Each structure stands twice: as C-alpha cells, then as structure tokens.
Amino acid sequence: MLASEMIVNHQDKASALLQADAEKILKLIKVQMDNLTMPQCPLYEEVLDTQMFGLSREIDFAVRLGLIDGKDGKAILDQLERELSALHEASLKK
C-alpha cells in the first residue's frame, strides 16, 4: 500500500471514528428530546457535558496528529452544540 494510501486510511478511519462517537452523543440527545414529558434524568446534562468533553479531546488529538482538519473537527462539535441548545430550549418550554 502506498504511503499516501496509508495516510488517507488513517485519516478516513479517524473521521469515521469521530463521526460514530458524535452519532452516539446525538442519540443521547434524541432520547432526551423524545422523552421531554418524562421527568428529566437530573444527570443527563452532566452526562452530555462529559461526553462532549471526551469527544472534544479526541478531536483535538486527531487534529494534533494531523489526521483531521481543525475546521472539520470544529464542525462536528458545533453541530452537536446546536442540538444541545435546541434540547435545552425544549426542556425549558416543557
């Protein structure tokens, strides 16, 4: 396998892993969104914050390794932040 193929391989794998981890957080957010009428698990914000922190450290690590571009990493987090604030808004209006 060519060196360039190998880098792409690592880069593809890194962004696939990050997307999958982001997807897991999105699912957590959706579960909360779908169950707004239920008493909110008090720790769900804590859980989401911890997961977001974990993902941000993975993204930072991947960027430092040169496996993803900083702006792509930021885009992943920004999208999740938008979902989080939509969830927060919805839970306030409940």
Place this chain on the structure above:
Amino acid sequence: MLASEMIVNHQDKASALLQADAEKILKLIKVQMDNLTMPQCPLYEEVLDTQMFGLSREIDFAVRLGLIDGKDGKAILDQLERELSALHEASLKK
C-alpha cells in the same frame, strides 16, 4: 516515504502526544504533592479526574485507530493512577 514508515510515523507521533499529555497530568500531581502543606485547592481532584478522563478518551481513540497497543495505553494510565493514589495518601496523612 514508504507506507510502513508512514504508519510508524503516525504511531510514534500518537504515543509521543499521549506521553506529553500524561506528563502534563504528572506535573499537576507533582504541584499538589509539593504544596501539601498549603490549603488544598478543593477542585484539584475534580481537575485531575477530568484530565484523566480526557487522556483515557485520547488513548482509547488511538487504540481504536490502531496507532498504539491497548496494553501500552493502559500502562500510561496505570502509572498515573499510582501517582494519584500516592498523592491521595499523602494528603490524608497531612
């Protein structure tokens, strides 16, 4: 550059980054150890826990990417855990 060199390059870079991040946590622990007589910053355990969680997510990510071996990653965390419990012991005896 050969494909094999490229992989090694990423693997070396990944473990160098993880060692450097572990070193930062070690310094945080040493600062606390050196200042045991001072009133302990109440949040230092929280800060160290958060940093350890962040590092464990980076290590997990590097292992999933195939850039480091699981047992090497575990060794980094185990060493820090030993330092943390030594710090904890010392602060109890203060």
